[in-house]
Amino acid sequence: QWQLVESGGGLVQPGGSLRLSCAASGFTLNSYAIGWFRQAPGKEREGVSCIGAGDGSTHYADSLKGRFTISRDIAKNTVYLQMNSLKPEDTAVYYCAVDVLRGSKCPGKYDYWGQGTQVTVSS
Numbered sequence: 001q002w003q004l005v006e007s008g009g010g011l012v013q014p015g016g017s018l019r020l021s022c023a024a025s026g027f028t029l030n031s032y033a034i035g036w037f038r039q040a041p042g043k044e045r046e047g048v049s050c051i052g053a054g055d056g057s058t059h060y061a062d063s064l065k066g067r068f069t070i071s072r073d074i075a076k077n078t079v080y081l082q083m084n085s086l087k088p089e090d091t092a093v094y095y096c097a098v099d100v101l102r103g104s105k106c107p108g109k110y111d112y113w114g115q116g117t118q119v120t121v122s123s
Helices: none
Strands: 003-007 010-012 018-025 034-039 046-051 058-060 068-073 078-083 092-098 117-121
Touching (some): 018 034, 018 092, 018 117, 046 068, 046 078
Parallel strands (some): 010 117
Antiparallel strands (some): 046 058, 068 078
16 A cells, blocks of 8 residues: 655744655655645645656756755655745645656656645744
């Protein structure tokens, strides 16, 4: 059974950092594209970042380049999202998802989703 579990969210002050984790089970995540998404209250879900299968090529939303970094630890079967210089507008529930097509590359089409982790940026 494929499963994704996010963690690492919380309350942080503007300018601070957080690292989100997306732990996968039931599959080997480096064989599939993994994406991070977020949804703020009253807004549509938006794509944040993606890491593709194999060589791990990455993709970022233009507005987030330079502040967010996606990476993966194959041994831990976990994908991370390092978020720096956080702003109040980054407040959202963050989700990770997997594209079940083996060898999938970014941007991907996502089939399984985690439950999400809340990130709140506030002073």
